[in-house]
Amino acid sequence: MTGRRRKPQPVVVLRVPSGTEFLAAIRDTTKRVAELAGCDAATAEQVALAVDEAATNVIEHAYGGARDRFVELAFVCEPDELLVEIVDDGRPVDRRAMPRVDLGRYARERRRGGFGVHLMGRIMDRVSFRRRGRCNVCCMVKKLPAAEAREAR
Amino acid sequence: MSELSVESHEREGVVLLYPSGFINAHTVRLFEGELQKALDGGCYRIVVSGAGLRYVASAGLGALMGVIEEVRTNGGDIRIAELNDTVRNIFEMLGLNHLYRIFPSEQEAVLSFREASGRGRAPA
Numbered sequence: 001m002t003g004r005r006r007k008p009q010p011v012v013v014l015r016v017p018s019g020t021e022f023l024a025a026i027r028d029t030t031k032r033v034a035e036l037a038g039c040d041a042a043t044a045e046q047v048a049l050a051v052d053e054a055a056t057n058v059i060e061h062a063y064g065g066a067r068d069r070f071v072e073l074a075f076v077c078e079p080d081e082l083l084v085e086i087v088d089d090g091r092p093v094d095r096r097a098m099p100r101v102d103l104g105r106y107a108r109e110r111r112r113g114g115f116g117v118h119l120m121g122r123i124m125d126r127v128s129f130r131r132r133g134r135c136n137v138c139c140m141v142k143k144l145p146a147a148e149a150r151e152a153r
Numbered sequence: 154m155s156e157l158s159v160e161s162h163e164r165e166g167v168v169l170l171y172p173s174g175f176i177n178a179h180t181v182r183l184f185e186g187e188l189q190k191a192l193d194g195g196c197y198r199i200v201v202s203g204a205g206l207r208y209v210a211s212a213g214l215g216a217l218m219g220v221i222e223e224v225r226t227n228g229g230d231i232r233i234a235e236l237n238d239t240v241r242n243i244f245e246m247l248g249l250n251h252l253y254r255i256f257p258s259e260q261e262a263v264l265s266f267r268e269a270s271g272r273g274r275a276p277a
Binding site: 020021023024027042045046048049052053056059060101103104106107108110111112113114115116118119122123 | 177179
């Protein structure tokens, strides 16, 4: 064994048009990949929800509802974690500016949005946003059960 | 097969909505439309019975949040019943279980409106 970290390899790459009708394909693919990575069915369903939310944000915010663009997803299975990268070339969206979810205020203001990023953060172990060239990159990481069991010991 | 269907029935002055399938940004308009039909008909006592609901993304939760103030201002409420573990977890992650009353069964959710009427006060 050398101390060098192996470069992670995408196990699945998915490129879909920016229409919400493709969210089902994103969800189904994510759930299957998460299960193959070692997540139980309930966790895989949650990971699929987090990715659905990220893709929805791309379609609605980065692309402003335009249907002629693409959302690219790369899934990387590491021994301890599943990494999902969601890439778009839409307008930059500063999600750090998203306010903290305040349900009482949201209800009073009849707000219908603003939960997605919060859900992503609750489900995944790490969520980050950055620009790469002309693209937005959302990177989400879910620790796999083996890693969690080791940490619990 | 459609990703979402929503049946609607009325019982004892309560509108029961039965979403079946997945609610996300693609399907949410159908769910919003059924909610709005109830409100347009003057029905502000609503039970969303989620036995057939496999998955709800934030768009679906937003649909509920978008009308709850109007519903409660009119003396009604939206109550949730029969959620599977996946959907219940999503409600709990966002703290929506503190904003909406969630019942194990549809019958209990419907009866909760009758109890509120009997005590002569608006639903919680």
